[in-house]
Amino acid sequence: MRGTSNNNRGRARKPEHTWRTLGRLLxxxxxxxxxxxxxxxxSIIVAALSxxxxxxxxxxxxxxxxxxxxKEATPNFAPLIQAIAIMAAIYYTGVIGTGIFTQLQVIIGQRVQKQIRDEMFEHMQSLPMSYFDRNDVGDIMSRYTNDVDTLMQMISQSIPTFIQSLFNMVFVLIMMILISPLLTLLSLVVLGLSIIFVRVLFSQSSRYFSAQQRALGTVNGYAEEILxxxxxxxxxxHEQAVQKQFDTYNSGxxxxxxxxxxxxxxxxPIMGNMSNLLYVLTAVVGGTLAVNNVITLTLGGLAAFLQLSRGFTQPVAQISxxxxxxxMALAGAERIFGxxxxxxxSDDGKVTLTNMKKDAAGNLVPTKEHTENWAWQVPGTPVKLVxxxxxxxxxxxxxSYYPGVQILHDINxxxxxxxxxxxxxxxxxxxxxITSMINRFYDIDSGQITYDGIDIREIKKADLRRSLAIVLQETNLFTDTIMNNIRMGNLDATDDEVIAAAKLANADEFIQELPKGYQSTIDGDGSDLSQGQRQLLSIARAxxxxxxxxxxDEATASIDTRTERAVQAGMDNLMKGRTTFVIAHRLSTIFxxxxxxxxxxxKIVERGNHEQLMAQHGEYYQLYTGSLVLE
Ligand SMILES: Nc1ncnc2c1ncn2[C@@H]1O[C@H](COP(=O)(O)OP(=O)(O)OP(=O)(O)O)[C@@H](O)[C@H]1O
Structure with missing residues (x-):
């Protein structure tokens, strides 16, 4: 199937609705x-206040x-020691506050991270196929990785630091005003000027950093593509050409x-020394003003003010x-919420799949027992069993996949x-x-598809899909034992049932030859198995x-003749006694x-069995005699 994935991997660096997303996230x-x-x-407030x-x-x-x-000849240090102890207690309270909130925010961040990943995964499973046509895998993956990581970072670090800095700033400002309103005003003016200066420098440097990021993206993207x-x-x-291209990107x-x-x-360094400059300036100006009695400032007042002014520039820098x-994290949060x-x-189906058995009176009734006698349970009074x-x-x-581009026309x-x-x-x-219509990967625009006379839209999707098995061209295997990979077809199957299915699918022979047989672990995508062996497992799963x-969906990839025969025989075994739709890539398999x-x-242009179609001398005949190419 051709996916028309719409590559929208380009990250949004800024959220579209900052405040709405922030509110929702909080x-x-x-x-x-x-x-x-x-x-x-x-705890944050306590830490900032302390x-x-x-x-x-x-x-x-x-x-x-x-x-x-x-001024005393025989100084008594006891009160000073007491005062120092009080000061230590104040600072210590702050340390405890900081300790508590950093721990708590990490816990909250972890919790949100787990919850969001769980919710995303669960929700992803409920999404229609069309969503995956529109969004490529890399894009969806980055929501699980980058976006959740930056979000966690934001909750456990950025938000608490922001709140703490905000309170620090407010409290420090109050204390500074209490000591000297005039000096505070002076500090604010100097600080304002230095912020403007830093911003100018910063905007210049961010231009260079953006260029660096872009170049890094190019190098990484190229390495990934070549890998x-x-x-x-x-x-x-192409090794040399590729190396040359890589060198060019890397030099850039x-x-x-x-x-x-x-x-x-x-x-x-200039930005780092800004606060030192402010410090020296305040000391000189404050000292001069105090000595000249323009303001009344004690030595202690000036010392405390200097300390506070240091504590003022830091939160300002931190906030920005x-x-x-x-x-940046909100942009990620927006994508996650998206x-x-x-x-x-949508699933409005009410008809379910059930096992049935005969009751004492000989009537067919639904049962939870595994009778292997399946029926559609149609709700109503009385419940109908089909x-x-x-x-x-x-x-x-x-x-049509997209409005206006009709793909299937009047299929009967x-x-x-x-x-x-x-x-x-x-x-x-x-x-x-056509086959994706039967299991409702996509819903039809008009017309009707029935399964045993019931409109498939009335059947609960999970039950409809349980009554159908698909052998896809591409076999997706999971990191687990062969036994469990086959069991994916039916999680309730016993080991014996799995082995019987593998025998039916002709897969048993090669599995037995593996060192650990059915307990052999498949690595990720099953790259240590041959294409044919992967198909045999897929047939066994069905x-x-x-x-x-x-x-x-018949495999198109060429496999050796012996395995191909095994695969074909496996498929033939599987088809016996079942309605089967085959997407044929080789006419030899569909006589x-x-x-x-x-x-x-x-559009359906011809229909019939092999003999009828050959006699028609139409499209099929041409395909078969080689005048038309199938693939
Ligand atoms: N997910 C999709 N979204 C949009 N268009 C699609 C999608 N899948 C298939 N198409 C389009 O629908 C048409 C039929 O595709 P389909 O995959 O059903 O053909 P096919 O006969 O199975 O081809 P092949 O033998 O190559 O697998 C094509 O024009 C294809 O581009």
Whole structure:
């Protein structure tokens, strides 16, 4: 199937609705850890208050304890020691507050991280296939990784630091005003000017850093692309050309990094020394004003003020830093919420699949026992049981993936119970699309598809899909034992049932030859198995599901003749007694089909069995005699 994935991997660096997303995120995190948030914010306030009170206490310490001591002949240090102990207690309270909130925020962050990942995963499973056509895997993956990570960072670090800095600033400002309003005003003016200066420098440097980031992205992207296509590079001996291209990108990165770092090494020391400058300026101006009696400032007052002014520049710098990372994290949060807000697959089906048995009076009734006698349970009074037979009918079916681009046109066909129906046609004719209608990967635009006479939209999706098995061209295997990989077809299957299914699928022989047999662990995508062996496992998986209807997408990849025979025999075994839809890529495998449907641009152009179609001397005949190419 051709996916028309819309590559929107380009990260949004800024959220579209900053405040709305922030509000929603805070609500989300508050809801899961209300008490922890309250305790955390109280601890932040305590920490900020202690820091500024501690600095302010320097004034009392110098003016009321140290200065009087310098005038005494036999100084008594006891009160000073007591005062120092009080100051230590104030600072210590702050340390405890900081300890509590940092711990709590990490816990909250972890909790939100887990909750969000769980919710995203659960929600993702409920999304329709069309969502995955629109969004590529890398893009969805980055929501689980980058976006959740930055979000966690924001909750456990940026937000608490932001709140703490805010309170620090407010408390320090109050203390400074209490000591000297005029000096405070002066500090604010100097600070304002220095912020403007720093911003100018910063905007210059961020230009260089953006260029560095872009160059880094190019180098990484190129390395990734080449890694993925390593075989092609080797096959066509492109190593040197690839190396040259990489060198070019890498040199570009070095140049941009050099510029960015040169600027940074110049700018950051200036920014770092800004607070020292402010400190010296306040000391000189404050001292001069006090000596000249323009303001009344004690020595203790000046010392405390200087300490406080230091504590004022730091939070200002921190706030602007945190705002940047909060904005970036909000962009991620927006993308996460975007995924969570996607509408799940609609499922209004009420008809369910059930086992049935005869009761004492000989009537068929639904049962939870595994009778292997399946029926559709149609709700109503009385509940109706329709035996599952596997009759599938398309009536005037039309379908388009995107509005206005119709893919299937007026499809009418009936597959009777146990029949083998094959779809043939050139690539893109709509073979895969037709089969995706049966299991409701996509919903049809108009017409009707019935399963044992019931409209498939009335059947609960999970039950509909349970009654169908699909052998896909591409076999997805998971990191687990062979036994469990086959069991994916039916999680309730016993080991014996799995082995029986593998035998039916012709997979048993090669499995037995593996060192650990059914307990051999498959690595990730099963790259240590051959293409044919992977297909055999996929057939075994369908066999263990034992459904009345099967959809088989024949493998196109060439496999050795012996394995191909095994795969074909496995498929044939599996088809016996079931309605089967085959997407045929090789005409040799479909002679014995009960019905062959020839498709062209989403329309049925011919139908019949092999003999009938050959006699017609039409499209099928041409395909078969080689005048037309199938793939
Ligand atoms: N997920 C999708 N979104 C949009 N268009 C699609 C999608 N899948 C298939 N198509 C389009 O629908 C048409 C039929 O595709 P389909 O995959 O059903 O053909 P096919 O006969 O199975 O081809 P092949 O033999 O190459 O697998 C093509 O034009 C294809 O581009």
């Amino acid at each position: 609500q989300y995190t508050f809801a899961s850890s209300r008490t922890m948030w309250v305790v955390s914010i109280i 820091a500024s009170l501690g600095s302010k206490f320097i004034q009392t310490l110098i003016d009321s304890y140290i200065m009087p001591l310098t 993925n296509g390593l075989k092609v590079v080797k096959v066509f001996s 990165l070095r140049n941009d990094s050099a510029k960015a770092n040169a600027y940074a090494t110049m700018v950051f 830093q945190q705002v940047n990372s909060i904005i 995924l969570l807000d996607e509408k799940p697959e 035996p599952v037979q596997g009759v599938v009918e398309f009536k005037d079916v039309n379908f 066909l009936t597959a009777k119970a146990g029949e083998k129906v094959a779809f043939v046609g050139a690539t893109g004719a709509g073979k895969t699309t 066999a263990v599901a034992d459904p009345p209807v099967m959809i088989m 014995n089909s009960d019905l062959i449907i020839v498709l062209d641009h989403g």
